[in-house]
Amino acid sequence: NAGVTQTPKFQVLKTGQSMTLQCAQDMNHNSMYWYRQDPGMGLRLIYYSASEGTTDKGEVPNGYNVSRLNKREFSLRLESAAPSQTSVYFCASVLGSFYNEQFFGPGTRLTVL
């Protein structure tokens, strides 16, 4: 099992460019999440998908869109990148059972110039 994988690992964008961050899990988990982590801010929830076919906004959804492509994959899109979106982005998944602990991907370090 690869667990939760994310691509790319690093990305540099210019202001106004767009890109999609990819996330996939092979654990047959039901729920998937996108977080951003900024220094001193902890993790903030951008969007989540409680189950295949549903998505909901988190704490900081502005400037982002998501797609739950299937049970395995959950992508995050920046339509017009801004310097304020410079951050480390983590994808996570949850089985949706009794314990519900999250499993995290390795992260994508994004810099917007």
Place this chain on the structure above:
Amino acid sequence: ELKVEQNPLFLSMQEGKNYTIYCNYSTTSDRLYWYRQDPGKSLESLFVLLSNGAVKQEGRLMASLDTKARLSTLHITAAVHDLSATYFCAVDASSGTYKYIFGTGTRLKVLA
């Protein structure tokens, strides 16, 4: 709106000492999670606390949950350098929604 606060934010301690990290949250939740993050790495799960009075221990770390006080603690016993990391608590925002809110983290540095 659910808020999760941790204190202290930074903690520098000597090896062999004991200390406690506190996690307070603002609304009712019966599940609390602790995670560890090493510098430049992802997060890994440490503990899942599922009910009032729950206590979990692994090695030098022990976590407890008081749902009535909306408080969880992570106690470090006889700290060693390998425990240096950032520790996060997280709360399920509303039962069944699987929406988690994280605390700001406690950055722990254990000095040899």
